[in-house]
Amino acid sequence: MPAVAWGLEILRATVATVLLFTFLAVVAAMFGVLAERKISGWIQSRLGPKHVGPQGLLQTVADTVKLLQKEHVTPVNADPVAFNVAPLIVPVAALLAWIVIPLGVPFGVLLIGRDLNIGLLFFVAMTSLIVIGVLLGGWASNNKYSLLGALRSASQMISYEIPLALALLTPIMLAGTLSTVEIVDAQRGGFLGVGRWFLFGGGHGLGGLVVGVLAFAIFVAAATAETFRTPFDLPEAESELVAGYFSEYTGMRFALFQLGEYGELFAMAALSSLLFLGGWHGPGFTSTLWLFVKLFAMVFFLMWVRWTYPRLRLDQLLNFTWKGLLPLALLNVLLTGWVLV
Amino acid sequence: MVLVDWLHVAVFAVVGTLMAALPLAVVWLLAPRAPHPQKRLTYESGVVPFGQAWAQFNVRYYLFALAFVLFEVEVIYLFPWAVVFRRLGRFAFVEAALFIVILGLGLLYAWRTGALEWT
Numbered sequence: 001m002p003a004v005a006w007g008l009e010i011l012r013a014t015v016a017t018v019l020l021f022t023f024l025a026v027v028a029a030m031f032g033v034l035a036e037r038k039i040s041g042w043i044q045s046r047l048g049p050k051h052v053g054p055q056g057l058l059q060t061v062a063d064t065v066k067l068l069q070k071e072h073v074t075p076v077n078a079d080p081v082a083f084n085v086a087p088l089i090v091p092v093a094a095l096l097a098w099i100v101i102p103l104g105v106p107f108g109v110l111l112i113g114r115d116l117n118i119g120l121l122f123f124v125a126m127t128s129l130i131v132i133g134v135l136l137g138g139w140a141s142n143n144k145y146s147l148l149g150a151l152r153s154a155s156q157m158i159s160y161e162i163p164l165a166l167a168l169l170t171p172i173m174l175a176g177t178l179s180t181v182e183i184v185d186a187q188r189g190g191f192l193g194v195g196r197w198f199l200f201g202g203g204h205g206l207g208g209l210v211v212g213v214l215a216f217a218i219f220v221a222a223a224t225a226e227t228f229r230t231p232f233d234l235p236e237a238e239s240e241l242v243a244g245y246f247s248e249y250t251g252m253r254f255a256l257f258q259l260g261e262y263g264e265l266f267a268m269a270a271l272s273s274l275l276f277l278g279g280w281h282g283p284g285f286t287s288t289l290w291l292f293v294k295l296f297a298m299v300f301f302l303m304w305v306r307w308t309y310p311r312l313r314l315d316q317l318l319n320f321t322w323k324g325l326l327p328l329a330l331l332n333v334l335l336t337g338w339v340l341v
Numbered sequence: 342m343v344l345v346d347w348l349h350v351a352v353f354a355v356v357g358t359l360m361a362a363l364p365l366a367v368v369w370l371l372a373p374r375a376p377h378p379q380k381r382l383t384y385e386s387g388v389v390p391f392g393q394a395w396a397q398f399n400v401r402y403y404l405f406a407l408a409f410v411l412f413e414v415e416v417i418y419l420f421p422w423a424v425v426f427r428r429l430g431r432f433a434f435v436e437a438a439l440f441i442v443i444l445g446l447g448l449l450y451a452w453r454t455g456a457l458e459w460t
Contacts, residue, residue, distance in 0.1 A: 014370070016353070020353075070368070076383075081451065088358060095353065095360075095361075114349040116346050137397075147398065151399075151402050155402050165417075251368060258353070323452065330441055337426065340426065341431050
């Protein structure tokens with residue numbers, strides 16, 4: 001390929017990166033945090049933020065501006081290099097996971113960072129990089145709460161990653177590809193436009209329905225744990241560990257951890273819509289609108305769960321995945337194979 | 342083209358890191374700097390921190406990490422199988438079923454020997 005073409009590709013990728021990062025910062029972080037505060041307020045019969053802008057809509061914008069003016073404090077006991085690198089790893093890993101998530105095909109233009117041929121494997125690999133940032137940040141802080149929070153996070157993330165990856169195998173087997181775009185296109189049409197959704201087994205009868213629903217349930221449970229949300233929020237259990245692994249982080253570095261966390265939450269919501277709920281295909285018409293409806297419905301569901309359920313104990317948490325989700329996920333892979341043969 | 346795909350991923354990694362570092366640069370320009378030794382103490386619920394956090398911690402975390410490495414590697418083996426599964430048919434299913442049963446036996450072994458207990 002000539003040098004000009006390479007330059008053009010680099011330019012295109014740079015523009016895509018800036019757009020995707022802005023999307024994550026505005027939609028996932030700013031809107032996500034606002035939605036979380038509003039929804040938690042609504043669930044707990046409070047009003048939530050209401051003073052900045054109409055109905056408090058600009059609260060998180062004001063918070064961001066405020067955080068930009070806050071001093072960075074590095075504890076004297078911390079490891080300075082690791083302490084400063086960790087808050088960059090988490091949001092960048094979330095951004096890299098977003099590369100393979102398509103946001104629909106408005107006016108014939110596919111909105112995606114890059115449709116990689118190993119899409120879902122890449123997604124799993126990138127989300128597991130987050131654990132490195134978390135562990136590094138918690139260890140470098142040299143704070144007991146941070147270290148305990150980081151160790152809990154790491155053991156939780158790695159434990160739930162296995163059922164998560166196994167649940168992904170069902171849509172992969174149904175569609176026969178790892179590309180997220182092709183998986184979505186395999187769910188087009190069917191009864192009422194929803195009949196071929198992989199939640200219902202992609203048109204493989206009753207057996208398909210069973211494996212589809214099971215894979216979706218395992219995926220959502222594991223995704224809740226991966227994003228550290230109640231009932232799996234031990235790493236940040238504020239009543240025992242202050243703020244978990246980012247207790248020592250101030251100002252914008254704290255905000256970067258939040259960006260990574262909400263970026264991952266939205267990535268999991270998007271992925272569950274794409275892999276199981278037909279992506280941008282739906283009843284009546286095919287549109288990006290459908291994807292966003294499903295995405296926000298999933299985000300709302302995860303927030304609803306977070307503000308409704310109590311927290312598990314660490315041994316219950318690990319038992320739930322190693323003795324519950326993991327055998328179930330292995331069984332589901334076998335069942336999927338059996339249905340498709 | 343596959344190489345172009347990875348060029349895009351590399352650009353995402355580099356430019357994404359710069360984008361994430363941008364607010365830190367803004368903070369460096371805007372934020373006040375008023376150092377004080379007490380401010381830089383490790384937070385320990387208001388008391389003077391007792392010793393370092395870099396001490397011993399529960400060895401159980403290590404056992405779970407070890408189990409994770411085993412299972413994650415085996416899950417990665419299932420990914421290529423899942424992609425071509427429908428083209429290979431019954432034989433591939435029996436092969437993977439054997440693999441998953443052996444995996445399940447491994448899990449059962451870890452379970453029975455108490456590697457998955459947190460006490």
